[in-house]
Amino acid sequence: MSLDLSNYELLWPAELLASEGERILRASDRTSGSSWVDRATWLITEALAGTTAVADFEELLDRDAFVDDPWSPTTPGWGSRAGTGKREWFTGLINRAGELRHAAAPRPYWSQRRGNGLSHDGSTLRDTRRDFARLVGEFEDKGYLVEVFGKECVDDHSELPDASEVIDRRLGIPHLWPLAPETWDEDTFFGLIEVFHDLVSRPRIRRNHPYGGCGWHYSEFHNGPARVLYRWKVNQLLREAGIEYELAAEGEDLGRLVAVTDDARSALVHQALTDSAPGITPRVRHAIALFRGRDTTVESKRSAIVTLAGILEERRALLKDRLGRDEGALFEIANRYDLRHRKADQRGDYDEAFLDWVFWWYLGTVELTNRLIASRTTE
Numbered sequence: 001m002s003l004d005l006s007n008y009e010l011l012w013p014a015e016l017l018a019s020e021g022e023r024i025l026r027a028s029d030r031t032s033g034s035s036w037v038d039r040a041t042w043l044i045t046e047a048l049a050g051t052t053a054v055a056d057f058e059e060l061l062d063r064d065a066f067v068d069d070p071w072s073p074t075t076p077g078w079g080s081r082a083g084t085g086k087r088e089w090f091t092g093l094i095n096r097a098g099e100l101r102h103a104a105a106p107r108p109y110w111s112q113r114r115g116n117g118l119s120h121d122g123s124t125l126r127d128t129r130r131d132f133a134r135l136v137g138e139f140e141d142k143g144y145l146v147e148v149f150g151k152e153c154v155d156d157h158s159e160l161p162d163a164s165e166v167i168d169r170r171l172g173i174p175h176l177w178p179l180a181p182e183t184w185d186e187d188t189f190f191g192l193i194e195v196f197h198d199l200v201s202r203p204r205i206r207r208n209h210p211y212g213g214c215g216w217h218y219s220e221f222h223n224g225p226a227r228v229l230y231r232w233k234v235n236q237l238l239r240e241a242g243i244e245y246e247l248a249a250e251g252e253d254l255g256r257l258v259a260v261t262d263d264a265r266s267a268l269v270h271q272a273l274t275d276s277a278p279g280i281t282p283r284v285r286h287a288i289a290l291f292r293g294r295d296t297t298v299e300s301k302r303s304a305i306v307t308l309a310g311i312l313e314e315r316r317a318l319l320k321d322r323l324g325r326d327e328g329a330l331f332e333i334a335n336r337y338d339l340r341h342r343k344a345d346q347r348g349d350y351d352e353a354f355l356d357w358v359f360w361w362y363l364g365t366v367e368l369t370n371r372l373i374a375s376r377t378t379e
Contacts, residue, residue: 003089003092003093003096005093005096005099005100007052007053008048008049008052008053008093008100009048009049009050009100009101009102009103009104010047010048010049010097010100010101010102010103011046011047011048011049011102011103012046012047012229012232013228013229013232014097014098014100015097015098016047016225016228016229016232017043017047017094017097017100018094018095018097018098019225020043020047020204020225021040021043021090021093021094021097022094024036024039024040024043024090025087025090025091025094027039036087037062037086038205038206039204039205040057040086040090041054041057041058042204042205042206044057044090044093046142048100049103053093056089057086057089057090060084060085060086060089061085061086062085062086062087126181126182127241128189128237128238128241128243129181129182129184129189130181130182131237131241132181132189132192132193132234132237133179133180133181135233135234135237136179136196137179139196139200139226139230142203143203143206143216143218144200144201144202144203144226144230145163145199145200145201146201146203146218146221147201147203147221148161148166148199148201149161149163149166151217151218153209153214153217154209154211154212154214155209155211155214163177164176164177166199167192167195170195170198171188171191171192171195173188173191176188176192179192190245190257190294193234193247193257194247194255194256194257196230197227197230197231197234197247197255198227198255200223200226200227200229200230201221201222201223201226202221202222202223202225202226202229203218203219203220203221204219204220204221204222205218205219205220206218206219207219227255228249230247231246231247231249231255234247235247239260244259244260245257245258245259245260245294246258246260248292250269250270250273251269251273251285251288251289252282252285252286252288252289253288253289253292253293256289256293256294257293257294258292258293258294259292259293259294259296261292265360268360268363268364268367269288269292269363271367271370272284272288272363272366272367272370273285273288275367275370275371275374276366276370277370277373280311280366283307283310283311284308284311284363284366286304286307287303287304287305287307287308287359287363288304288363290303290304290307291304291359298352298355301352301355301356301359302355304359305334305355305358305359305362306334308359308362308363308365308366309330309331309334309362311366311369312330312331312362312365312366312369313331315369315373316331318369318372318373319365319369322372330362330365333358333361334358
């Protein structure tokens, strides 16, 4: 099948569309045709911009639900047995998700281009708060907060949770719902970013309840894909605003704001978290969280280095075997400076940038020893 992707634009990460789509295709082998079609339609509605893709999908024949009819048309085309079916089309879309282009924001308009005192993308911190509130509203409109906030129904008069209390229990600040971004200070804003990461949950099924204009009802919630999408959208928002924090995608500080690093350091963090043995993974996670948190201090950076130094001390024999006498330099840094033992004769007159250098050096060495250990097991 030749699938024309030129009219479709992504609103999601391509990997997330592929993973959710593959799940639908697997489930369609065990469920009725109408069930998988409804889920697929909802996924396309969410993940692709506009209505073009949904319209194309709805025009196709659901061959899984087709009942052979000798009087049905046989001319190839949309909606016929000989034409492309829904499953074939959807499978092609999912398999080629990586080829889809992302929807681009429109170029700045006159008032944005003429603005004074704005950041490089034409926004201010307060604008970013407003944009974040709008983003949360989009998640709410698509049912991502129904699992925690509930939904009113004309046929169900049960009392719903108080959304403000739900947030208050997590953040310790009352009366934050409905969102009023003009009232937030910086700590409240950043706190809400982290709270909603933990609250969102994607509904994989929606059902329209037309009575009394009730609208969509949502079910089968899963927080995994919701959080992936939320991090992707929020990090994009922060990046465009020039705010040098991002929501962590892995580690002990998953879903918490951390300092942005370059791609190479991000890759190092990922490798250290992924490849470490189960016995040291919690310590590596803890060290990374101590070092990169938004509220990190000199003391927490020292603690992070000490944690990594402890791991390397346990692997000192391996380092000496592979590196020779040079392994001593690793520990001389930790012992001679005011880092690990905190003795009176240790040097403490160094810039905080020194801590950054030592941390990345030690983390890189932990990752190196992971690879050395792995190579031993394969020899």
